[in-house]
Amino acid sequence: MQGITGQELSSKKAEYLKYIHMQGDVVKTTEIAACFSVAPSTVTKALTEIAKAGYIEHTPYHGVSLTPHGAEYARFLIRRHRLVALILSRHGLEPEEACREARKIEQCFSKDLTDRMCTSLGHPMMSVCGEIEHDHRCCGSHGDRS
Amino acid sequence: MQGITGQELSSKKAEYLKYIHMQGDVVKTTEIAACFSVAPSTVTKALTEIAKAGYIEHTPYHGVSLTPHGAEYARFLIRRHRLVALILSRHGLEPEEACREARKIEQCFSKDLTDRMCTSLGHPMMSVCGEIEHDHRCCGSHGDRS
DNA sequence: TCAAAGTTTGGTAGGTATCTAAATTTTTCT
DNA sequence: AGAAAAATTTAGATACCTACCAAACTTTGA
Missing domain, CATH: 1.10.10.10 (Winged helix-like DNA-binding domain superfamily/Winged helix DNA-binding domain)
Structure with a gap:
């Protein structure tokens, strides 16, 4: 919370997070992949790491949503x-x-x-x-x- | 010359180049390593690449100096x-x-x-x-x- | 239920930067 | 000059980041 430095996530991951936030609710991997023109597997990998860092909740095959922290x-x-x-x-x-x-x-x-x-x-x-x-x-x- | 984008060199390499420029004449590997607190071999590797890109002249064991382009x-x-x-x-x-x-x-x-x-x-x-x-x-x- | 759509896994690749240890060259000092 | 010391480079690893594909897997919807 108070410990934000601004460099916690790589720029791509930060872009993904912003996108998820702007979409609101649950966001699908494919949607992100299409938006950023990268392979879905690339997104999955990034999402897994963002989730591990606590910014999103990732339910495989169903999409991701932000945690309060995220x-x-x-x-x-x-x-x-x-x-x-x-x-x-x-x-x-x-x-x-x-x-x-x-x-x-x-x-x-x-x-x-x-x-x-x-x-x-x-x-x-x-x-x-x-x-x-x-x-x-x-x-x-x-x-x-x- | 006219084709500078500003992203030709990674930020570390750019720092080294600026340092070399500010020191003027010939600059030694160890001097750079000490200034940036990294191992001399790290500098050698970077210098070799900067030289390959044409920004400096590297005479092994003797140091580097800027080319006009550099x-x-x-x-x-x-x-x-x-x-x-x-x-x-x-x-x-x-x-x-x-x-x-x-x-x-x-x-x-x-x-x-x-x-x-x-x-x-x-x-x-x-x-x-x-x-x-x-x-x-x-x-x-x-x-x-x- | 079964095929199409969507997703994940595992492997590959290229980029950056870093280090240690060993080999090489230069410098210094006797 | 010759040998020891210092400086430098090379080689070999590690560690991250980004990105991609093919194959395997799960879900969805007709």
């Missing part, structure tokens, strides 16, 4: 993505480009760095690719750091 | 590093932190993205960790794109 982590990943995209858009990139480039670089940004940039930007509500959710203790936005 | 590439790497650090410093990080964090994320920034951010920042002369050199055609700063 949901929290996914929210962080999405917030980070949107913050990075926002910063890029403020440096001359068109919205779509900003979102695309953000996907390439976001995995390098630690939780701490993300939170500090968030603060520095004044906890913006909107990015170029969606709303930015600022939950409770996300980055001191609501002063409950005690 | 020098140009190193200048890009350093400019990119300083631009990224500058941006981070403008988002609430102290100079030293900005430099340290920049080292972690800079390898993700393409040449194109770097140039655009450079333009957007108005081709700044100074960053938090040194001057930023804007050579001839670096990013359209001197209008000689033809």
